[in-house]
Amino acid sequence: MQAQRSRTTQLLVILALAFLLVTALPFACWWGASRLRTGLAPAEATLRLAYSPEKGELLRALLEDFEAQGLKTSTGSTMKVVAEEMLPERMTAPAVAGELDAVCPDSSFWLTAIDQAWQEQSLDGGTLVGESVRFAISPVVIAIREEVARSMGHPQRHLGWADILDKARNDPGFEWSHASTSTASGLLATLAQFYAGAGKTRGLTIEDATRQATLDYVAAVEATVKHYGEGELATVMMALEEGALGLDAFVVQEQLVVYYNARSSEKLVAVYPAEGTLWEDHPLALLESAGLTVEARETFQALKRYLLLPEAQQAVLSHGYRPADLSLSLTASGSPLTASNGVDPAQPQTVLQMPSPAVVQVVRDVWWYTKRHTNVFLVVDVSGSMAGDKLENARAGLLSFLGGMKGDDERVGLVQFSGSVGGMMPLNELGRNRQALAAAIANLNAGGNTALLDGIATAYAQLQGLGDRDRINAIVVMTDGRENASRVGLRELQRRIREGNRDGVPVFIFCIGYGRDADMDMLRAIAETSGGRVREGDLLSIEELYRLISTYF
Numbered sequence: 113m114q115a116q117r118s119r120t121t122q123l124l125v126i127l128a129l130a131f132l133l134v135t136a137l138p139f140a141c142w143w144g145a146s147r148l149r150t151g152l153a154p155a156e157a158t159l160r161l162a163y164s165p166e167k168g169e170l171l172r173a174l175l176e177d178f179e180a181q182g183l184k185t186s187t188g189s190t191m192k193v194v195a196e197e198m199l200p201e202r203m204t205a206p207a208v209a210g211e212l213d214a215v216c217p218d219s220s221f222w223l224t225a226i227d228q229a230w231q232e233q234s235l236d237g238g239t240l241v242g243e244s245v246r247f248a249i250s251p252v253v254i255a256i257r258e259e260v261a262r263s264m265g266h267p268q269r270h271l272g273w274a275d276i277l278d279k280a281r282n283d284p285g286f287e288w289s290h291a292s293t294s295t296a297s298g299l300l301a302t303l304a305q306f307y308a309g310a311g312k313t314r315g316l317t318i319e320d321a322t323r324q325a326t327l328d329y330v331a332a333v334e335a336t337v338k339h340y341g342e343g344e345l346a347t348v349m350m351a352l353e354e355g356a357l358g359l360d361a362f363v364v365q366e367q368l369v370v371y372y373n374a375r376s377s378e379k380l381v382a383v384y385p386a387e388g389t390l391w392e393d394h395p396l397a398l399l400e401s402a403g404l405t406v407e408a409r410e411t412f413q414a415l416k417r418y419l420l421l422p423e424a425q426q427a428v429l430s431h432g433y434r435p436a437d438l439s440l441s442l443t444a445s446g447s448p449l450t451a452s453n454g455v456d457p458a459q460p461q462t463v464l465q466m467p468s469p470a471v472v473q474v475v476r477d478v479w480w481y482t483k484r485h486t487n488v489f490l491v492v493d494v495s496g497s498m499a500g501d502k503l504e505n506a507r508a509g510l511l512s513f514l515g516g517m518k519g520d521d522e523r524v525g526l527v528q529f530s531g532s533v534g535g536m537m538p539l540n541e542l543g544r545n546r547q548a549l550a551a552a553i554a555n556l557n558a559g560g561n562t563a564l565l566d567g568i569a570t571a572y573a574q575l576q577g578l579g580d581r582d583r584i585n586a587i588v589v590m591t592d593g594r595e596n597a598s599r600v601g602l603r604e605l606q607r608r609i610r611e612g613n614r615d616g617v618p619v620f621i622f623c624i625g626y627g628r629d630a631d632m633d634m635l636r637a638i639a640e641t642s643g644g645r646v647r648e649g650d651l652l653s654i655e656e657l658y659r660l661i662s663t664y665f
Contacts, residue, residue, distance in 0.1 A: 157189040157407030162198040163216040170431040219296035244397035247419035248433035250365040253382040261381040272386030280336030287338040290363035297344040300390040301363040308387035314465040331482040370432030388462035480519035486665040489571035491589035499558040509658035516662030529567030530560030565598035592626040620644040
């Protein structure tokens with residue numbers, strides 16, 4: 113009897129243990145998965161952040177100080193920010209794909225672009241961008257070489273877009289630029305022009321933006337642009353690298369005027385357009401994706417609080433931005449916002465209201481009709497050394513260039529060269545020849561020597577023969593090797609370019625040296641003679657180079 117009770121007891125114990133195992137196992141799995149989802153397992157919490165390049169120096173310093181504090185999340189993990197420099201227009205795809213937890217572009221309109229892209233693929237119609245904070249702002253200005261600004265009446269006169277238009281019409285030597293509307297400074301400057309054309313400072317509507325008088329005004333201003341470009345930071349950095357501006361005026365945010373003047377003996381003056389201007393507001397925004405961890409959210413909130421602390425706001429000011437903390441004096445000792453740095457903290461007197469997203473989109477679309485149009489020849493090396501991956505990637509780059517030219521009124525032609533010049537497609541509006549150009553690019557074949565100079569000379573003669581002064585005239589030439597087959601020599605070609613640009617129409621030549629065998633000295637000589645640019649590319653970067661160069665037109 114005792115043995116039977118013992119066996120019964122053992123059986124009950126076994127059943128109890130089995131029950132506990134069955135019920136505890138799912139809980140253990142859930143708990144382990146929960147730890148992975150909320151990020152409890154790692155020793156360091158991570159906030160994945162993308163920021164725009166122009167404030168890299170400032171943001172890296174701020175993040176280093178933030179992390180040095182060793183802040184912990186509610187789960188005990190150390191707060192850490194993994195920050196990546198990224199062009200604002202490139203933030204949208206990784207943001208929507210859940211590869212980022214936060215973004216810090218140069219303007220809030222990029223946040224609208226992220227939400228629009230999210231809504232296009234999301235079924236719930238919600239928004240991806242969550243809470244945000246502005247910790248640094250900078251007004252958009254027209255940076256003018258100091259002596260040129262004084263000749264225009266600065267500082268006695270409050271200059272504006274009307275003065276730029278007048279100067280450009282009456283001084284053939286005056287050259288100015290603003291970036292395309294794919295950048296913050298370019299778009300905000302264009303919005304300011306539309307406001308000026310409409311005679312308003314607030315409430316710009318679609319009707320205002322599309323009124324013929326407004327379009328005529330903007331077209332008149334845009335017709336005086338030398339060329340467009342990659343963006344404000346690229347313009348400033350190229351000027352510093354080359355030791356000269358190459359332009360009399362260009363559009364940037366105020367902070368970059370301070371940045372440039374601190375590094376150059378050639379001074380700029382920031383002109384705050386009398387008609388009004390807008391601001392680059394540098395938001396830090398959280399992305400409410402499904403994969404956002406508790407730790408990432410807490411790190412964002414801690415970083416948000418840190419950026420508004422007095423010491424962080426003082427760092428913002430020391431780098432030439434205006435702090436969000438209005439209690440900080442812009443004129444106190446040590447502030448870089450001074451006349452000696454070309455800026456006036458009492459300006460701008462007229463601040464424009466940011467239009468609705470619908471109006472912004474209309475302005476971006478309409479700009480392609482009001483902008484200064486282009487005649488551009490793509491001059492392409494199809495010599496034997498281009499065979500294989502080089503030619504395949506060059507094709508992708510050329511198609512990227514065409515894709516960057518949104519307007520059907522832009523004229524593009526094609527010149528191929530190997531041992532001689534051949535396969536030329538004459539200039540025509542993209543509305544008529546876009547598909548034919550794409551087909552010609554797809555059918556490029558490599559073989560023969562390298563008549564680089566003859567290829568450029570052919571395109572240059574075509575543009576000079578056209579004699580079109582109303583458009584930007586340009587050549588984009590790519591080669592991977594050294595000249596070995598042309599009938600014209602370098603000096604002769606340079607002579608033709610100098611004389612043609614002086615007596616005929618200015619033609620800017622943009623040269624791409626593709627790979628380490630390209631003759632960069634020759635390409636640099638050609639580009640500098642024409643007032644153009646030279647870039648080095650490889651298999652990985654050639655497509656991006658073509659895309660960037662397309663922004664000049």
